[in-house]
Amino acid sequence: MFRNAELELVEERARASLGAWERRSLGVVRAEDAAEFARAAGERAPRLVDPGHADFAVHPMYVVSLLRGAPGAEASELRPDGMYRDEVPGTDGLGVRLMAGGQAVRWIAAARAGDRIELRRALTAVERKGSGEGFVLLTVEKVYGSVRGTLVEVTERFIVR
């Protein structure tokens, strides 16, 4: 399929799914995983990288950076480019190129070790941008919560070329 036809299909599929909320479990936050995340992100503060620290805190970017919870995904859930087939709405099965456009993260409450995280997300905007074939800009709203209520809200943008 020509790229322009694929982009038009992405746009059509995306518009059809606008406003539909879906849920995904990210599992239970483990202090050791959050500490590993903090180390990988270059943090050195003991309260972020040492799960045994008296004031240990889950790195605030940890939960919103998780693409999947444990135990991960089946191979069939991945595109040939390694992205999850359902990560960017409307792109499943198409050879389009995907890039992150940016995020806005708003913290309501801190995630804690032991929290079971539920993600709700919905596609809220579809825009065709640029000249020529251009690209499709998708805006996704995400809400991360636990039994304590909403923890974080995220607005995320994806570029589909």
Added chain:
Amino acid sequence: MTDRHIIVGQAVLPVGMAPDAITLLRFGAVTRNAHRIHYDTEFARSEGLAGPVVMAQLHGCLFYRAAAQFAGEGGQVREVEWQNRAPAGVGERLVVTGTVRAVGGADGEITLDLVERCGSGDVVCCRGRAVVVLG
């Protein structure tokens, strides 16, 4: 409560890192991000990139760190936002700097304008903002 006096235009002290291939592998593993543009050079080039690129969430972590450092011990980072402007390649030095945009929001909120530059050419790879409350 802090006795720091913050004014509009005040500098946000820089924070930086130079994520190498090992960093990207570790970060991708712990976030379960298998997108090949982050570790597969040939694939990244087929996507029009010079080589593997830094994950968006890792950029976000550096923005967060800049905001948290400004907020200080006991402070709060309430919001962080960034838009990707150019890809950052493996091994490139990333530095987030910024200035205070506004002071005196709700509950003492301070808004910061932040920018991340990468590599020796100081290319702007992300622009963003943060809302913090001082410790």
